[in-house]
Amino acid sequence: MLSKISRKQYILLVVSFLAILAESGYLALNFFRNYELEKALLKTEVEDAQNALALQSQTINNLIKELENIRKESVSNTEGIRRNLAEEARKREEAARKLEEKITQAETRTLTAQQQLQAREESTNRKISALEEKVSKNTSYDLASIISQWQPIISIVRCDFRYSDTGRLYYQTSGSGIAIKFDDAPISILTNKHVVTDDNSFGATSCSASFSDKSAVTVSSGDIRVSSKGYDLGYVYINNPDSRLRSITSQFPSFCPAKPALGDEIVVLGYPVTGSKDGATATEGIISGFDGKYFITSAKVEQGNSGGAAILLKDNCLLGIPTFVRLGKAESLARILDIWTTIEK
Numbered sequence: 001m002l003s004k005i006s007r008k009q010y011i012l013l014v015v016s017f018l019a020i021l022a023e024s025g026y027l028a029l030n031f032f033r034n035y036e037l038e039k040a041l042l043k044t045e046v047e048d049a050q051n052a053l054a055l056q057s058q059t060i061n062n063l064i065k066e067l068e069n070i071r072k073e074s075v076s077n078t079e080g081i082r083r084n085l086a087e088e089a090r091k092r093e094e095a096a097r098k099l100e101e102k103i104t105q106a107e108t109r110t111l112t113a114q115q116q117l118q119a120r121e122e123s124t125n126r127k128i129s130a131l132e133e134k135v136s137k138n139t140s141y142d143l144a145s146i147i148s149q150w151q152p153i154i155s156i157v158r159c160d161f162r163y164s165d166t167g168r169l170y171y172q173t174s175g176s177g178i179a180i181k182f183d184d185a186p187i188s189i190l191t192n193k194h195v196v197t198d199d200n201s202f203g204a205t206s207c208s209a210s211f212s213d214k215s216a217v218t219v220s221s222g223d224i225r226v227s228s229k230g231y232d233l234g235y236v237y238i239n240n241p242d243s244r245l246r247s248i249t250s251q252f253p254s255f256c257p258a259k260p261a262l263g264d265e266i267v268v269l270g271y272p273v274t275g276s277k278d279g280a281t282a283t284e285g286i287i288s289g290f291d292g293k294y295f296i297t298s299a300k301v302e303q304g305n306s307g308g309a310a311i312l313l314k315d316n317c318l319l320g321i322p323t324f325v326r327l328g329k330a331e332s333l334a335r336i337l338d339i340w341t342t343i344e345k
Helices: 007-138 143-153 243-249
Strands: 154-162 169-181 187-191 206-211 216-220 224-226 234-238 265-270 281-291 294-297 309-312 317-323 334-338
Touching: 143 154, 143 169, 143 243, 143 265, 143 281, 143 309, 154 187, 169 206, 169 243, 169 265, 169 317, 187 243, 206 234, 216 234, 265 317, 265 334, 294 317
Parallel strands: none
Antiparallel strands: 154 169, 154 206, 169 187, 187 234, 206 216, 224 234, 265 281, 265 309, 281 294, 294 334, 309 317, 317 334
């Protein structure tokens, strides 16, 4: 083969082979270098990934520990809340029990007080009844004659209340009254303040007084007054009375000169709502006690005959003005306003 190839061709062939070999070596070297570089980069990436995984693992472990701590704290708080709720429930039950005991005690005291009050009232009524019976056996009055003597000056008082701007009637009252002549003053009908004023203490527009003989008189607001002393007392002044009223009040009635004694008999004259319309109704009783300026009586005083007259039978004198004022929730006895206390001169 060499014989057929010239030396020049042989050299050229060898050079070409060496060139190819050199280029292959260079390529192989570059490939190896690139391989090592990629291997190093891959190793770095693997290490970075391992580090990242380790960091994530640490973070996860920390989160797990934190969650465990939260769970333990939550369990502890829950137990505390349960204990607090149980304690609050116990306290509420204890408070409810104590409150129930107090209510029971209060009800017992109230019942006892009511029983005592009822027993006291029954005892008072028994004493009054016994005293009335004793008085009735020891005294005797011509009651019919006394009533006949006083009835002409006892009147029904009716008052109208009208709006000042329209004159429209908005309220009416009625009660009893007694005609009295004071020195240097016109004849007055004494009645209760609540008869001549409305619920707001406004005075009546007009009032009329009707007597048992069918005579009547009407006065306007200018002749209507109330007590300045704060008592349940009103005045209806009659400036032009008829001759009968002038005559009967000129010397009658007489005021009782002294306070009554316990057990003194009285009679209350007036026109109660459910009583007679033709004449004054009389209710008897006794003086059963004293309360400041009031005389307490067992005689029946109700709306209508209040404001009339309370007569002391033993002296046939005017003791005072019956009043329908409630002074106590449990008080069942009526009161009479002392005539000398209420008269304004």
